[in-house]
Amino acid sequence: MPSTMPTPIQYADLSDAFEFASATVPFGPFEQAAFIALDSGKVVYRSEAHDDVLPPDLDDRGRYLPVPTRQDLSLGSRLAFLFTERFLPQDHETVHDYFTEHGAYARFKELLLLRGLLEAWYDFEASETRQALRAWAEEQGLQVR
Structure with missing residues (x-):
C-alpha cells in the first residue's frame, strides 16, 4: 500500500521520463x-524496443503512476499559439494556418528563425513544460526536488 507521504522524485528523473514517454507521440517508432x-x-x-524485465504489477495504478506525455499536458500546438500571442501577434493568422497542415512545427520554427525568436521559443517551451510537469507532479502527490 502506498505511503500517504509525498513520493520524492528528482526533477531530472521526471523530465527524462516525460521525454521518453513523449517520444512515441505521435511519431515514435515503438x-x-x-x-x-x-x-x-x-x-x-x-x-x-527492449526486453527489459518489468515489475509484474506495473499496471497497478496504486503502485505505479504513468508519466504523462506532451499531449497529455496540452504542450503541443497550444504552446505555439500562446507564444505567438505573446511575441508575434502580427503573425497569429499565419501560425494558425501552419497548424492546419502537416509540417506545422517546421514552418513555425522557420518563422521564428526569420523573426529572431527561435532561442526565445526554446526558452519559453522549456519553461512552460517545466511548469506543467511540476504542476502535474504536485497534483499526483509527488514531491519534486
Missing part, C-alpha cells in the same frame, strides 16, 4: 511509456 514507483520515486521504463 510504443513506450514511463512509470513512477509510488513507494520509491524510481522511474520504470517500458518499451517495445
Whole structure:
C-alpha cells in the first residue's frame, strides 16, 4: 500500500521520463511509456524496443503512476499559439494556418528563425513544460526536488 507521504522524485528523473514517454507521440517508432514507483520515486521504463524485465504489477495504478506525455499536458500546438500571442501577434493568422497542415512545427520554427525568436521559443517551451510537469507532479502527490 502506498505511503500517504509525498513520493520524492528528482526533477531530472521526471523530465527524462516525460521525454521518453513523449517520444512515441505521435511519431515514435515503438510504443513506450514511463512509470513512477509510488513507494520509491524510481522511474520504470517500458518499451517495445527492449526486453527489459518489468515489475509484474506495473499496471497497478496504486503502485505505479504513468508519466504523462506532451499531449497529455496540452504542450503541443497550444504552446505555439500562446507564444505567438505573446511575441508575434502580427503573425497569429499565419501560425494558425501552419497548424492546419502537416509540417506545422517546421514552418513555425522557420518563422521564428526569420523573426529572431527561435532561442526565445526554446526558452519559453522549456519553461512552460517545466511548469506543467511540476504542476502535474504536485497534483499526483509527488514531491519534486
